[in-house]
Amino acid sequence: MLSGGPIGVFDSGIGGLTVFRSIAKQIPGYDYLYLGDNGRAPYGNRSFKTIHQYTWECVQWMFKQGCPLVILACNTASAKALRTIQQQDMPALQTNNRVLGVIRPTAEVIGNYTKSKNIGVLGTKGTVQSGSYLLEIEHFFPELKVYQQACPLWVPLIENGEYNKPGADYYVQLYLDQLMQQSPDIDTILLACTxxxxxxxxIKAHLPANVNVVAQGDIVAASLVDYLQRHPEMEQRLSKQGNLHFYTTIDDTPDFDHHASQFFGKEVKSEFVDIRGRC
Structure with missing residues (x-):
């Protein structure tokens, strides 16, 4: 009998490690494989076609490493690539493997956080322009009013280690003001970027105390717990040795490890992999 394979967690860079951190905490004991496509990041401003191509290449590579289940822990990839992968690529591949995203699990519960029925969504330009959150939230909570705001300078600030410095406050306030000007009734803000x-x-410090700020990590992790309970045939295909492996498509692995450790909350040791031309 096959021993199974790891759960794959994919992101365009390092942000998905905040989701992976929650998953590994809520579902310990499983084997995990994390892949960050840092060599081609950021995805946020790229076209649907390019994001789909990059994401699908990475997913196929993770399948070849034995992952029967891959989580796109990336809002941009979930918004711009997941539907095509699920509806076109996977059937053509004729596999029992599965690829899941972070948008639907979040949309399924976000309405439970608001009293005013007005929520804000902060994300990359690509996520906002895709309209994926508007569509998914309307499906589960049609009574909600959803306002979106792109924050193009936040990811560069974070990846360059400037997020906890005073200079970041200006850009935090800038985008929050632009969001809150759309509606003074917003009482819940979703962080739709990992x-x-x-x-x-x-962010909390620049908002009224009554405004909820919701991150996705615990939501996605809880949704994965539920998924595995509902799909024992997949759960049985997963290996359980407690191993964590990290891969990046940038050859400067020490730099990746330094930043990744801040996102993951513990030391990360990665390996370089060249995805291009592998699939």
Whole structure:
């Protein structure tokens, strides 16, 4: 009998480690494989076609490493690539493997956080322009009013280690003002980018005390727990040795490890992999 394979967690860079951190905490004991496509990041401003191509290449590579289940811990990839992968690529591949995203699990519960029925969504330009959150939230909570705001400078601030410095406050306030000007009734703000939890305390400090700031990590992790309970045939295909492996498509692994450790909350040791041309 096959021993199974690891759960794959994919992101365009390092932000997905905030989701992976929650998953590994809520579902310990499983084997995990994390892949960050840092060599081609950021994805946020790229076209649907390019994001799909990059994401699908990475997913196929993770399948070849034995991952029967891959989580796109990236809002941009979930918004711009997941549907095509699920509806076109996977059927053509004729596999029992599965690929899941972070948008639907979040949309399924976000309405439970608001009293005013007005929520704000902060994300990359790509996520906002895709309209994916508007569509998914309307499906589960049609009574909600959803306002979106792109924050193009937040990811560069975070990835360059400037997120906890005073200079970041200006850009935090800038985008929050632009969001709140759309509606003074917003009482819940969703951080629809996996980088943004590193700014969460600064964001809270620039908002009224009654405004909830919701990160995705615990939501996605809880949704994965539920998924595995509902799909024992997948759960049985997963290996359980407690191993964690990290890979990046940038050859400067010490730099990746330094930043990744801040996102993951513990030391990360990665290996370089060249995805291009592998699939």
């Amino acid at each position: 980088h943004y939890p590193l700014l969460q305390e600064k």
